Structure formats: C-alpha cells, structure tokens
Amino acid sequence: MKKHETGFPYRHVAGYLLSIIMTVLALIIAFKTDLSFNMIMLVIGALAILQAGLQLTMFMHVNEGESGTINVINMAYSIFLAVVIVAGTIWVLTSGHAAPIN
Template identity: 55%
Template structure:
C-alpha cells in the first residue's frame, strides 16, 4: 500500500513505457534484421515478450498492490500455468505426429 497521492511524477510508469518500447523494437530488430535460426529467434523474442508482459503487470497494473496483492499474484501464476498447458499442449499434441494416422 505504499502508493499514495503525494508523488508528483509517475516514474515507474515512465520507466515501464520506455523499457516496453525498447523491448518491442529489440524484438522486431532481432526477428527481421538478423540471420539467426528460426528456433533461436523465437526463443529470444518469446522471452522478450514474457519479460515485457511481466513488467507491465507490475509497473502498469500494480499487481501486488492492496490487501489482495498476494491473491492476485497466485491467480496470475495459475493463469500463466493454464496458458502453457493450453498453448504448448495443443501444439505438441496436434503437430508432433500423435494425431497423424
């Protein structure tokens, strides 16, 4: 609950915005201007996306603020777990040959 109206400059928002822009253009640069393999590029830009999303959760959305901060965090961790199960699970099952008869 440290966020109060006394602060006169939204420093965490500005940092979050600048870092988000840097990560966005870095991902575009790596994807479009380098000759790395598809797999390496996807791992790098995928990681940059996760970093940017995580940063926005804390710096823009105040994830851990308030008396339910811990509940919010557990809720988001569970959501991320569900995303991995659904996305990675679907792609794995449907493209790795298990379904090819």
C-alpha cells in the same frame, strides 16, 4: 493504505521506455540478425513474456495493495492451467491415440 502520490510518474515513464526498448530489440533481432527462425521466435517470445510482466507490475499494479499476492498466485495458476491444456491437447492430437477410422 498507500498514500496517493502527486509527483511526476517516474515509474510509468520508466516502464514505458523499457517496453519501447524491448519492442525495438525484438524488431532488431527479427530483421537484422542471422539467427535461425527457431532462435528468433524463442527470443521474441521471451521478450514478450518479460514485457507482459513489466506491464502488469508497472501499469496495472498487480502486486500492490491488499490482494497483490493473491493476484500473482491467481495469475500463476491461470498460466499453469493454460500450459497444461495446450500441451495436453497437442500431445493427444499428435500421439495417435485415436481409434482408426474404417
């Protein structure tokens, strides 16, 4: 079992600062660059995913403890299921497989 730390929470401060930096970077990219709309959305989406991962590891300690590996595997599986459901729904609704309505 991990010993309880009583010192200054350097990891939490570092995680907070990195989250702020990523948010400001997303704002700069959105408002101060001449990138295309699709590229801006791609960069902001990538920064959002990185920030979510950072917050899960730094603040929620998802990979620590006895069930850390199980938590990571469960989250990866949940993300996989969400992607399959959303992509499958979009595919079915846009591919025209439905019978025509008369």
